[in-house]
Amino acid sequence: MSADLVVRVSARLAASAHAIEALVATVEPDLARFRPAPGKWSILEILGHLVDEERLDFRARIESTLARPDDAWPAIDPERWVREQDFNAHTIDALLTSFLTERRRSLAWLAGLHGADWGLAHRHPTLGDFTAASLLCAWAAHDVLHIRQIGGVLYAHLSLATTPSRVDYAGAW
16 A cells, blocks of 8 residues: 555545534534434434544554554444443533544554555454555545434434424435
């Protein structure tokens, strides 16, 4: 993997952080806790998940793959973490600040990985060989999935909160 790809994916990670910040900038506390359906996450839960993923998943697993590709990855359980940490009891400002702080740490860490062998691979039990480069690209894709998820929560809330006005003119979600 070229250094250019690391720079481009890092730029995408930085841009995604700005997009997430912009999406939640005007979210009120009731909207922050709103779940669009049973079993779906609120915006606070999504933000809390992003903080955990930043610290405990992508950065940790890339570091592990680059330093010790044959070692087991640190165990993760994002669904359990969201349930146990009661992110809906937090504020949007606190979780957003935590996410942005962790993202800055991640970007600084990535910028310092000069000469890293991004082709090193860890054998995942279900995905097979997974390179550090693939993990980096998946990290950026993970952001995009959660940007879409936040958008879905905002759309669902707007649809419910503005009844009897309709939003279907905008298009179907």
